[in-house]
Amino acid sequence: MKLRRDVFQAIADPTRRTIITLVAASAMTPSTIAENFDYSRQTISKHIQILTECELLEQEQKGREIYYQLNPKGMKQIADFIEPFRKMWDERFNNLETIMKKHQSKLK
């Protein structure tokens, strides 16, 4: 639960969302990511760290550089969040349908 809640906190921040969008296009080093922002390199590093801890980003070592890319596992967690919400509504609406069908047959 803690981890999943963190995923939501992670994407609630606009800077972190922009980082996700950037990295989604291609894997990047922290300095390339930082070049896209007016914030200090340190601030961006912090955001990258949070995104990595929440498993939204993952590291890949290429030679001497570390590249960040999207972690499909974390991104799937976000999609999975919607499913219980959808199921809840689906059940509610199935209920509505059953009740109103009963009512309909009484009307006939």
Add this chain to the structure above:
Amino acid sequence: MEQKTNINALEGKQDLTITREFDLPVELVYKAYTEAEFIAQWMGTNVLKLENRNHGSFEFETSYEGNVMFKANGTIHKLIPNQEMVRTFEMENMPVGVQLEFLNFEKVTEDKSKLTIQIIYKSEKHRAEQLKLPFSYGLNMAHNKLEEVLSIQQ
């Protein structure tokens, strides 16, 4: 297989859209949303107040084993029978906050209809709280179930 209920929640937005196709005439779906007797049945809630008119308001209360679990209220901003409802909806004491709902009732055939609900939240964070609700609820249920099983074993 295509799902009857769909949720569209784009990342970075503060709204979401729920669509559902019913094997019911549009009039009956509208009725399910505007008559206390039916709301009580399909939403499993007590309807304390329901004024079906422009600027009317409503109050729902859900109890479980004699305890009030959940209270909701809102104002109906606009109502066109069998077509449209615009209302606010607020779950009391919940971090979701007030939401603005646009409900569209659409006739597909004589006995088929489509309901589209667009819900706008105060912010993306509030929307996230809403999405988290059934998730944490499901998790709590599983947890309680586990505790139950464990306590029986002891």
